[in-house]
Amino acid sequence: MSIYQHFRPEEHAFIDHVLEWKEYALHSYSPKLTDFLDPREQQIVTSIIGSSTDVVVQFFGGADYVERKRALLYPSYYTPETDDYSIKLFEIDYPHKFVNIEHPQVLGSLMSLGLKRSKFGDILAEEQQIQIIVAKEVADYILMNLQSIGKAKIKLIEKDLSAIIHIAESWKEESCTVSSMRLDVIVAEAFNLSRSKASPLINAGLVKVNWKKVEETAFECQEGDMISVRGYGRCKLTTIEGKTKRDKWRIKVTKSK
Template sequence: MDKLKFLSGIDGIERKNLFSLIFDRIKKSEFSDSVSFTPFLTPADAILLEKKLSSAHFENYSSFGGYDGAERKIFAFGECGKDDFPLVKLKISTRDKSVFEHRDYLGSVLSLGIKREKIGDIMILSDFAVMFADADIADFLKLELKKIARANVKCEIFDGDFDFDGEREFDEVTKTVTSLRLDCVVSAFCSKSRAVSDALITEGRVFLNYECEKNLSKQVSNNDVLTVRGFGKGIILTDFPLTKKNKRRICVKYYV
């Protein structure tokens, strides 16, 4: 595997540095006949890495994020079982069993000086949250993560009978758009004017299938994942007949 070819087509200094690190860990696992790991990767980086590995015909790898269907995953190079991945499952709870928004949990963790790559998915359940984290920071989080949104919380290793099966909850909303152009869909997604949606897109706040998309006329397809910073994330369903006025009907499955 050639490093220059592996890094070709990767834009941005941070992303190129990440993939350079990943390449070095792949080579380390090959030369030392040991297992090496990546940090938690975003869905976009995971997709790109799998494309790179496929084009290089590299098959000795696996990925896991703590449960089947996890969005943020760690990649392992070399023979590795799920129990060998360096991650832990943490339970974050309050005395009155209240829960908060995803950004509240993540913001409190990042405010402790922890890098985003150390944290995997955060699942918010009915009376507590489950956070997947790098094993190296588990003890630190148990000691230092004491508040979420000004509420006192307890952070502990979760080893109970709870078994998250990867099923997510969604709020499904049907909307009507003039076309499946990105600007039209974002306008409906955010319930804002086209002028607002255009600004969100050009400012780099819109992500289609986890990649920043600034093309206003980009066509949205069935099952595309749309994320708009400040407005949430959802799956766009488009396979519906036209309305009587020849408009497009879509269903937005907003992540809860």
């Protein structure tokens, strides 16, 4: 039985990387540290490494509750420490009395430095306090080159990981029925939109499934998928319960409040 059949075709290339990481940790007798992975990628790594007795995987992204984490694959006899994950925390100092900085602006400014998204973790914001978690190997580069966000001049201040902002996200579960598992149908139902409004959002690249942009309205959603719509929030397709007598799908979605 092929390991690939359990995953979507677009995830096969990532699976190849995971298998390479596993081989490295197994045959080099040393840990293999990855870039930051989104929760879906972490799930794939966990399912592939799974119950392996030779190679173990742990994840860390600065705190237990953050979404994006680095994976450390290591031989079973190795004992990892926090330093092994090579993570740094910066707080953004900016004139908050005069300007407002939001998550998309921080993300855009970091991406404009020419870095891959996988080189930094969560962007945390609480009121006027903003922090970014980055890979240690690019920390000095970011420190030298990230000097403004939008029109605001900023300064990065390195903080100990113990000072990380704690953001608790609350979720609410809802049950509903849908005519199909198409992305446009699920988005419309989950966010109380019409199909005619949901479809343009998808076509415009404003919808992500499992942290990856999806622009096909007919994309088939699966149980466990995390769906986010820019400007509307996000939801998780937690359960597909089956068909009703009227041939509709009964599902449960969990929405962030």
